[in-house]
Amino acid sequence: MIPLDKQLHADALQGSEGNRLFRPIPANGVCTLLGDKWTVQVLWRLSLAEEHRLRFSALKKEVDGVTQRMLTLTLRNLERNGLVVRHYFPEVPPRVEYELTEMGGGALRALEGFNFWVRDNLHTIQEYRRAYDDAK
Amino acid sequence: MIPLDKQLHADALQGSEGNRLFRPIPANGVCTLLGDKWTVQVLWRLSLAEEHRLRFSALKKEVDGVTQRMLTLTLRNLERNGLVVRHYFPEVPPRVEYELTEMGGGALRALEGFNFWVRDNLHTIQEYRRAYDDAK
DNA sequence: CGGAATCCAGTTAGATACTG
DNA sequence: CAGTATCTAACTGGATTCCG
Numbered sequence: 052m053i054p055l056d057k058q059l060h061a062d063a064l065q066g067s068e069g070n071r072l073f074r075p076i077p078a079n080g081v082c083t084l085l086g087d088k089w090t091v092q093v094l095w096r097l098s099l100a101e102e103h104r105l106r107f108s109a110l111k112k113e114v115d116g117v118t119q120r121m122l123t124l125t126l127r128n129l130e131r132n133g134l135v136v137r138h139y140f141p142e143v144p145p146r147v148e149y150e151l152t153e154m155g156g157g158a159l160r161a162l163e164g165f166n167f168w169v170r171d172n173l174h175t176i177q178e179y180r181r182a183y184d185d186a187k
Numbered sequence: 188m189i190p191l192d193k194q195l196h197a198d199a200l201q202g203s204e205g206n207r208l209f210r211p212i213p214a215n216g217v218c219t220l221l222g223d224k225w226t227v228q229v230l231w232r233l234s235l236a237e238e239h240r241l242r243f244s245a246l247k248k249e250v251d252g253v254t255q256r257m258l259t260l261t262l263r264n265l266e267r268n269g270l271v272v273r274h275y276f277p278e279v280p281p282r283v284e285y286e287l288t289e290m291g292g293g294a295l296r297a298l299e300g301f302n303f304w305v306r307d308n309l310h311t312i313q314e315y316r317r318a319y320d321d322a323k
Numbered sequence: 324c325g326g327a328a329t330c331c332a333g334t335t336a337g338a339t340a341c342t343g
Numbered sequence: 344c345a346g347t348a349t350c351t352a353a354c355t356g357g358a359t360t361c362c363g
Binding site for chain 1 (some may be wrong): 211220222266267268269282290293294296297298299300301304308309311314315316319320
């Protein structure tokens, strides 16, 4: 996986280059923005929550196997990209809530098409895999 | 990045779990199927080619910085998933062509929504990043 | 509670050399 | 030409510890 910075830049270049019939698909942006192990799951859990908000600990419970470290890193990235807002309440013990932004919700919706495609083709793909592996 | 097999399985489970208002987005399938460094680029180049076919060497030229090794690995995976077909001509020197399948083209089209989203939001994202990094 | 720091293992990708 | 094999560097993510 390309580091986020380099890849987004590459995507930007791709996007500006495009005077073709089929505009280049900078969908490596998928990888770089959402393509790591936890990002999409975090966005999705937030989208299901009331007011699209969850505390750190609640998020950690819902995202299945995520470690504290990875959840923190994932949220930092999301915040940096403007897909999530961090609300910090300096109480004791401290409370932190993460909120899905408009743009974050949009990212999730933008994946719906692919979501359906996966659902519709998963079975076929698995058959291809079996066939390929058996032939080996 | 989760190994392809495990993740696809996880996606499958997610998909079958879903009796909710918002169906779970198994879009980690993005990562596992297309989320590595070269896969989407390869699909895209094939989609632009005549008859959606290119020789190995042509593909290598078009995909920018890809190494021979990585192109081979990427194509093997695509073939295994049924997104690409490999045509081997036992001449000397040998000739090999890779062809995008119907399903492979579908995968690319399924990413269009996300593609547009990236294009529309790239600038905003970059501004968020600058702001975040400057605040640091 | 929420997170930063450190260390470590596994995976991925690049470079290089060799081959049918 | 289209690979395969090998070695190595880099990155990712997990486990653990400590802190305000």
